[in-house]
Amino acid sequence: DQQVKQNSPSLSVQEGRISILNCDYTNSMFDYFLWYKKYPAEGPTFLISISSIKDKNEDGRFTVFLNKSAKHLSLHIVPSQPGDSAVYFCAASATMYSGGGADGLTFGKGTHLIIQP
Amino acid sequence: GAGVSQSPSNKVTEKGKDVELRCDPISGHTALYWYRQSLGQGLEFLIYFQGNSAPDKSGLPSDRFSAERTGGSVSTLTIQRTQQEDSAVYLCASSLIRGANVLTFGAGSRLTVL
Structure with a gap:
């Protein structure tokens, strides 16, 4: 039973265009969401997060949008650059239970973003 | 250290053997997690x-898996009698x-069980 779903295993976008990565969740207790980025042979690194009290959070070229009613969030990268090519993981937590461990972060399977020159 | 350090970076082993994977977290970090990505x-x-x-x-997926953390710092994940699905x-x-929701990850240990 996947509580965090990233339905696109891969996404190819032309350099300079917008990349939109999607994530859906099923657990209505989730109220904090994060995106991690992973390059090959490296560990995931934190990219951006959003709390459920907001519907948008922006950090430079990266913006995360949250639609609580649809249980959907998306990561927008504008403009896309070659260095953005990586696997992006969506993660969620229910802060009420955020004592770490199994009640901490739940990750999706990731989306491999490929930026084409 | 400056980051989370893991060793070995790659491990190839035969089915049935035991393996140990090591993690050295960031100094002062009190929380330590192990995840796996199949x-x-x-x-x-x-x-x-x-x-x-x-x-x-x-x-932990089975009793073949165990982990310890000594002195609140270095952790070792042990897999006994490894299987290919490990x-x-x-x-x-x-x-x-x-x-804390923002975790700092190590580069990982890639385990291949033949």
């Missing part, structure tokens, strides 16, 4: 250590405070 899968939680508290082992990248992460 091919085509997301990050699967395995075990969590917080200070001197009893670890949360709820994610092949995965094992990722360690640490965080400064309990329940």
Whole structure:
């Protein structure tokens, strides 16, 4: 039973265009969401997060949008650059239970973003 | 150290052998996590250590898996009698405070069981 779903295993976008990565969740207790980025042979690194009290959070070229009613969030990268090519993981937590461990972060399977020159 | 350090980076072993994977978290980080990523899968939680508290082992897939954390710092994940389905990248992460959502991950240990 996947509580965090990233339905696109891969996404190819032309350099300079917008990349939109999607994530859906099923657990209505989730109220904090994060995106991690992973390059090959490296560990995931934190990219951006959003709390459920907001519907948008922006950090430079990266913006995360949250639609609580649809249980959907998306990561927008504008403009896309070659260095953005990586696997992006969506993660969620229910802060009420955020004592770490199994009640901490739940990750999706990731989306491999490929930026084409 | 400056980051989370894991060793070995790659391990190839024969089915039935035991393996040990090591994690050296960021100095001062009290929380330590082990996750694994099997091919085509997301990050699967395995075990969590917080200070001197009893670890949360709820994610360990079988009793062949165990982990310890000595002195509140270095952690070792042990897999006994390895099976082919244990092949995965094992990722360690640490965080400064309990329940922090932003984790710092190591580069992982890729385990291949032949």
